[in-house]
Amino acid sequence: MAATLRNRLAYERDRIGFLRECQQKYGDVFRFSDKATVVLDPNLIHQLFVHTNDEVGIEGRLIGGAQPRVETAGRMAARKGARRTMSPNAFSAYEPRMIDLLRETLAETGGREVDVREVMKTFTGRSMTDYCLGTSDPDLADALTDAVAVSEVFMGSSLTLPTWLPTPKVRRLHRANARLRSTLADRIATRRQSPRNEAADLLDALLAEDLDPEEVTAMVEAILRASYGQPGVTLTWAVSTLARRPDLTRRLAAETEDYAEAFVEELLRMYPPTWLMGREVWERTTVGDIEVYPGEQVMFCTYLVHRDPRWWDDPDTFDPERWRTSVPPHARYAYFPFGAGPRICPGNHIDFRQLTLAVRTLAREYDIEVHNSSAPMVANALLVPAGLRGRFIGRISNRPGSGTGDPTAPQDRSSRLSTPLRWRIPR
Numbered sequence: 308m309a310a311t312l313r314n315r316l317a318y319e320r321d322r323i324g325f326l327r328e329c330q331q332k333y334g335d336v337f338r339f340s341d342k343a344t345v346v347l348d349p350n351l352i353h354q355l356f357v358h359t360n361d362e363v364g365i366e367g368r369l370i371g372g373a374q375p376r377v378e379t380a381g382r383m384a385a386r387k388g389a390r391r392t393m394s395p396n397a398f399s400a401y402e403p404r405m406i407d408l409l410r411e412t413l414a415e416t417g418g419r420e421v422d423v424r425e426v427m428k429t430f431t432g433r434s435m436t437d438y439c440l441g442t443s444d445p446d447l448a449d450a451l452t453d454a455v456a457v458s459e460v461f462m463g464s465s466l467t468l469p470t471w472l473p474t475p476k477v478r479r480l481h482r483a484n485a486r487l488r489s490t491l492a493d494r495i496a497t498r499r500q501s502p503r504n505e506a507a508d509l510l511d512a513l514l515a516e517d518l519d520p521e522e523v524t525a526m527v528e529a530i531l532r533a534s535y536g537q538p539g540v541t542l543t544w545a546v547s548t549l550a551r552r553p554d555l556t557r558r559l560a561a562e563t564e565d566y567a568e569a570f571v572e573e574l575l576r577m578y579p580p581t582w583l584m585g586r587e588v589w590e591r592t593t594v595g596d597i598e599v600y601p602g603e604q605v606m607f608c609t610y611l612v613h614r615d616p617r618w619w620d621d622p623d624t625f626d627p628e629r630w631r632t633s634v635p636p637h638a639r640y641a642y643f644p645f646g647a648g649p650r651i652c653p654g655n656h657i658d659f660r661q662l663t664l665a666v667r668t669l670a671r672e673y674d675i676e677v678h679n680s681s682a683p684m685v686a687n688a689l690l691v692p693a694g695l696r697g698r699f700i701g702r703i704s705n706r707p708g709s710g711t712g713d714p715t716a717p718q719d720r721s722s723r724l725s726t727p728l729r730w731r732i733p734r
């Protein structure tokens with residue numbers, strides 16, 4: 308018990324450092340506490356991904372996180388319903404509007420110094436709400452911002468109080484979650500009452516399936532929360548990297564989209580926003596040499612695997628070139644920023660597009676000034692460059708009517724956002 312508490316305190320002081328130290332002492336699989344095991348071997352992690360939904364599950368409370376319990380079968384059905392909207396093909400029609408939303412969000416900063424993560428979160432949250440629900444809805448955006456901020460406080464510590472304790476912090480969490488769910492449930496009920504002929508966005512697609520209404524709300528909520536957090540953090544890492552490496556900014560601006568893709572792969576390797584993932588054990592099983600029992604947790608640290616010199620050459624160097632070869636730049640299963648297996652991130656393809664186009668636009672159209680580009684890396688709920696501040700100064704004047712089919716080509720900013728657009732999902 309005393310050892311468990313000592314471990315937790317050491318972990319709280321420096322999470323990644325503590326896990327790395329344990330790995331050096333005990334190897335790739337070790338007990339973190341009497342209820343949690345840490346796995347850092349890519350093959351064993353892959354097995355856990357593959358056996359998710361049978362031997363291990365996502366549903367349940369993970370260490371340091373307060374996750375709502377969602378029923379697996381319902382979640383899998385909702386994932387299926389969402390699949391078409393989440394395809395790159397469906398997203399391509401939306402890309403020009405998404406880039407306009409980035410430009411608009413940056414224009415709103417007025418060239419002032421801003422909290423980069425806040426701005427990037429605003430952009431990614433806005434664009435995904437717009438894409439998935441066909442609207443930039445201020446009430447919903449506000450409810451979402453609040454719910455995400457309050458949950459991050461909880462997920463930021465592995466020593467947080469249980470969510471049934473009626474402390475002010477816990478009550479705030481319940482209030483924020485309830486507000487988000489009821490705002491979403493309202494929007495969903497309104498759409499249900501006036502169905503449209505053709506599935507035009509995620510909500511239409513989900514309502515067309517025979518799903519439990521709560522499951523629809525839970526899926527939309529999961530998507531909105533995810534689209535707000537991880538992509539916003541990844542773009543914050545992009546800004547800090549571009550500020551430190553003008554050579555990469557120049558290459559991104561000059562090269563084709565392939566280079567931006569390699570840049571994003573490398574960002575997600577060096578700074579995986581979901582730096583720690585976990586599973587709840589459902590069936591008694593073994594992980595390496597350790598036996599684990601139902602109700603226990605198994606955690607895996609994406610960050611440490613992505614930075615392990617056994618699986619990567621020169622892992623602490625940011626080098627997009629490593630992705631531009633014909634062979635994978637890593638040992639098998641050693642790269643998983645979006646997870647893997649049946650519960651792989653359903654937003655992975657469209658988000659990869661979002662990140663690729665956004666970093667290219669940032670490099671081509673903006674001078675970015677960052678005063679603290681060495682902002683400390685903090686591993687709480689997500690891996691973030693804490694407190695990064697910067698200014699975005701538009702470099703390219705508007706060229707009305709320069710629609711070239713390339714969404715990152717400079718556009719007339721008044722063109723797309725003044726009228727709500729209804730994009731169609733290609734059949």
Ligand code: HEM
Binds near residue numbers: 530531534645658
């Ligand atoms: C940088 C961007 C993103 C990263 C790195 C990321 C990563 C992840 C990871 C690691 C998981 C857990 C997978 C597992 O446990 O096996 C996950 C789940 C999820 N992600 Fe993402 N994600 C990103 C963006 C998005 C976006 C844009 C969306 C929606 C449009 C999204 C929707 C979801 C949902 C709904 C889940 C839960 C799936 C389930 O419960 O089955 N994610 N994501």
